[in-house]
Amino acid sequence: MSTRSDPYLRIRQVVFTITMVAMTALMVAVFLLALVVGEGIAELYSSE
Amino acid sequence: MGWVAVGIIYIALVVFFFIYLGPSLFAITGLGFAVWFVVIYIRTLYSIMAVDPSPIATPLAHAPSPTPPASDQPAYRQYFFGQAIADLKHSASVSFARCQDIVERSSTWIRSSFFQNEMVLATWPLGIVSYAGLVSGGVVGGVVLSAIAAIHALVVLILQAIALAVAYTLRLIDTGARRARRISMRCPRCYEDINFPAYDCPATSCSIRHGDVRPGRYGVLRRSCACMTRMPTLIILGSHRLDAYCPHCDSPLAEGVGTAAEVVLPVMGGTAAGKTRLMASMVMALDEMADEHGAQLVFADAETKREYERIRPLLVAGESTRATQVGQGPRAYSVYVAPKSGRRKLVHIFDPAGELHNETERMQELRYIRAARSFLFVVDPLSISDYWRGLTDAERSSFAQDRPDQRLVKAPEFVFQTSYDNIMRMGVNTKRSRLAVAITKQDVVGSSSLQASVEPNSDRIEAWLRDELGLGNMLRSMRLNFGDVAFFFSAAVRVNDGVDRSVVDIVRWLLAGERLYLGDRSHAPESTFSKEAVVPS
Numbered sequence: 001m002s003t004r005s006d007p008y009l010r011i012r013q014v015v016f017t018i019t020m021v022a023m024t025a026l027m028v029a030v031f032l033l034a035l036v037v038g039e040g041i042a043e044l045y046s047s048e
Numbered sequence: 049m050g051w052v053a054v055g056i057i058y059i060a061l062v063v064f065f066f067i068y069l070g071p072s073l074f075a076i077t078g079l080g081f082a083v084w085f086v087v088i089y090i091r092t093l094y095s096i097m098a099v100d101p102s103p104i105a106t107p108l109a110h111a112p113s114p115t116p117p118a119s120d121q122p123a124y125r126q127y128f129f130g131q132a133i134a135d136l137k138h139s140a141s142v143s144f145a146r147c148q149d150i151v152e153r154s155s156t157w158i159r160s161s162f163f164q165n166e167m168v169l170a171t172w173p174l175g176i177v178s179y180a181g182l183v184s185g186g187v188v189g190g191v192v193l194s195a196i197a198a199i200h201a202l203v204v205l206i207l208q209a210i211a212l213a214v215a216y217t218l219r220l221i222d223t224g225a226r227r228a229r230r231i232s233m234r235c236p237r238c239y240e241d242i243n244f245p246a247y248d249c250p251a252t253s254c255s256i257r258h259g260d261v262r263p264g265r266y267g268v269l270r271r272s273c274a275c276m277t278r279m280p281t282l283i284i285l286g287s288h289r290l291d292a293y294c295p296h297c298d299s300p301l302a303e304g305v306g307t308a309a310e311v312v313l314p315v316m317g318g319t320a321a322g323k324t325r326l327m328a329s330m331v332m333a334l335d336e337m338a339d340e341h342g343a344q345l346v347f348a349d350a351e352t353k354r355e356y357e358r359i360r361p362l363l364v365a366g367e368s369t370r371a372t373q374v375g376q377g378p379r380a381y382s383v384y385v386a387p388k389s390g391r392r393k394l395v396h397i398f399d400p401a402g403e404l405h406n407e408t409e410r411m412q413e414l415r416y417i418r419a420a421r422s423f424l425f426v427v428d429p430l431s432i433s434d435y436w437r438g439l440t441d442a443e444r445s446s447f448a449q450d451r452p453d454q455r456l457v458k459a460p461e462f463v464f465q466t467s468y469d470n471i472m473r474m475g476v477n478t479k480r481s482r483l484a485v486a487i488t489k490q491d492v493v494g495s496s497s498l499q500a501s502v503e504p505n506s507d508r509i510e511a512w513l514r515d516e517l518g519l520g521n522m523l524r525s526m527r528l529n530f531g532d533v534a535f536f537f538s539a540a541v542r543v544n545d546g547v548d549r550s551v552v553d554i555v556r557w558l559l560a561g562e563r564l565y566l567g568d569r570s571h572a573p574e575s576t577f578s579k580e581a582v583v584p585s
Contacts (some may be wrong), residue, residue: 006100006102008127012096012098013097016093016244017199020090023196
C-alpha cells in the first residue's frame with residue numbers, strides 16, 4: 001500500500017487540468033463566436 | 049493674449065489625446081490589467097492544485113483523527129466531499145487578495161506618477177486613462193475570473209456527481225458479485241452476519257481500524273488512512289488482502305474473507321460426546337481428501353491453524369482432547385477448500401461446548417446456525433441408557449472410563465430436541481437441510497456385543513437405534529423435520545497413517561450437500577467404517 005505526502009495531489013492535478021482545458025475550450029469558443037458575429041455584422045453593413 | 053493661445057493649444061492637445069491616443073492607451077491598459085488578473089488567478093490555482101508541496105496550500109477541510117467519533121472515520125475524506133470546494137474558495141480568496149494588492153499598488157503608482165509631480169498638467173490625462181484602464185481591466189478581469197471559477201466549480205460538481213455514481217455503482221457491483229457467487233460473511237465468534245468487514249490499516253506503524261472502507265465520502269477506489277497509507281475500498285479492488293475484523297465484536301475474520309462462499313457445518317451433541325475430536329478429525333480428513341484429489345486446503349485464520357496444530361498430535365497419538373470450554377462461545381475451524389474443479393469455498397466447522405445444546409437460553413448464542421444447511425449431530429452411544437444397560441458387565445467396566453459423567457450428560461433425545469427447537473427458532477428451513485448423525489467412539493465400543501451384528505450403513509444403523517436402543521421418537525423427529533438424514537458410525541482415530549474412513553464418509557456426505565465435491569461426485573457414499581481396521585485408543 002502506497003503513502004503520499006498530499007492525499008489529494010493527483011486528483012487536484014486532474015481537476016486543474018480539466019479546468020484549464022475547459023477554460024481554453026470556452027475561450028476558443030467565445031473567440032470563434034465573436035469572429036462569426038463580427039463577420040455577420042460586417043456583412044450586414046457592407047450590404048447596406 | 050499669449051496665455052490664451054497657450055491655453056487653447058493645451059486644451060486642443062488634451063482633446064486630441066483623449067480622442068486619438070486615449071482610447072488606445074485605455075484599451076491597452078485595460079487589457080493588460082485584465083490579462084494580469086487572469087494570470088494571477090491561474091498561477092494561484094496552479095500553486096494550490098498542482099504543486100507539491102504548495103506554498104499556499106489550502107487548509108484541510110476535514111482533518112482525520114486516529115480516534116474519530118462514531119459518526120466519522122479515521123481517514124481523509126474523498127476530495128469531492130469537502131476539500132474541492134475548500135480549494136475553490138481558497139484559490140478565489142487568494143487570487144482576490146493578490147488582485148486587490150495589484151490594484152492598490154497600481155493605483156498608488158498612477159497617483160504618484162501622474163497626479164503628484166511637477167508636470168501634473170501634462171501627465172494627468174495619462175493618469176485618467178490609466179485609472180480608467182485599471183477599472184475596466186478589473187471589470188473585464190473579474191468577469192473572466194468569475195467565468196474560470198464557474199468552470200472550476202462546474203468541473204468539481206460534475207466530478208463529484210461522477211464520484212458518487214462510481215462509488216455506489218462499485219458498491220452494487222461488489223454486492224452483486226458476492227450474491228451471484230453466494231458469498232456471505234459471518235463472524236466465527238459472534239456469528240452475526242457481516243455486510244462488510246472492518247479492516248486494519250496495512251501500515252505496520254499504524255494499524256488503525258477502519259469500520260467501513262466501502263466507496264463513499266472517504267474514497268472511491270482507495271481511501272487514505274489518517275497515517276496517509278492508501279487502502280482499497282472493496283473486495284474486488286483488493287481489500288481482502290488486509291487484516292479483516294468483525295464490525296460487531298472486533299474478532300479477527302478469516303484471511304481473504306468475502307472471496308469465497310461460506311459453508312457452515314454446526315456440530316451438535318451432548319457433553320463429552322466426542323465433538324471436538326470428531327471435528328478435528330474432519331479437518332484432517334478434509335486435508336487428506338484434498339491431497340488425494342488434487343484440491344487445495346488452506347487454514348483461513350491463525351486461530352484455526354493454532355488450534356489444529358494443538359489438537360493434531362493428540363489425535364495422532366490417540367490421546368484425549370480436553371473438553372471445549374463453556375462461556376466463550378464456539379469457535380470455528382475455518383478452512384478454504386479449493387476443489388480441482390469448481391469454486392473455492394470457506395468451510396466453517398463450528399465447535400460449540402456440548403453444554404450449550406442443553407440450555408435453550410445459551411443455545412441462542414449459537415447464531416451461526418442460521419446460515420447452516422447441513423448439520424452434524426453427534427451421539428455418544430455410552431450416553432444412551434438402553435445401550436449401557438445392554439452391555440455385559442465386562443464391557444461396562446471396560447468402557448466405564450470413556451463414559452461421560454452422567455450428572456452432566458443429558459439423553460440424546462433431549463439434546464436433539466433442544467437443538468432442533470433452537471434451529472427452528474432461528475428460522476432455518478430444516479426441510480431443505482441435511483442432517484448427518486454420527487454414533488461416535490466406535491474405536492472403543494465398535495466391537496461390543498450390542499453392535500456385533502450391525503452393519504455400518506445408514507439404514508442398518510437407523511434400524512438398530514430405533515429397534516434396539518429405543519430412540520424411535522428422536523429418529524421420527526429427524527426424518528419428519530429434515531430433508532435428508534444419514535447415519536454413520538464414526539471413530540475419530542487414525543488408521544494406517546490416515547483418518548478413519550468413517551470420518552471421510554461423513555465429511556463427503558456433508559460437503560456433497562453444499563455442492564463441494566472432493567473426488568466422487570455421486571450421491572452421499574455409505575459408511576465404510578471397518579471395526580477390524582480401527583486402532584483402539
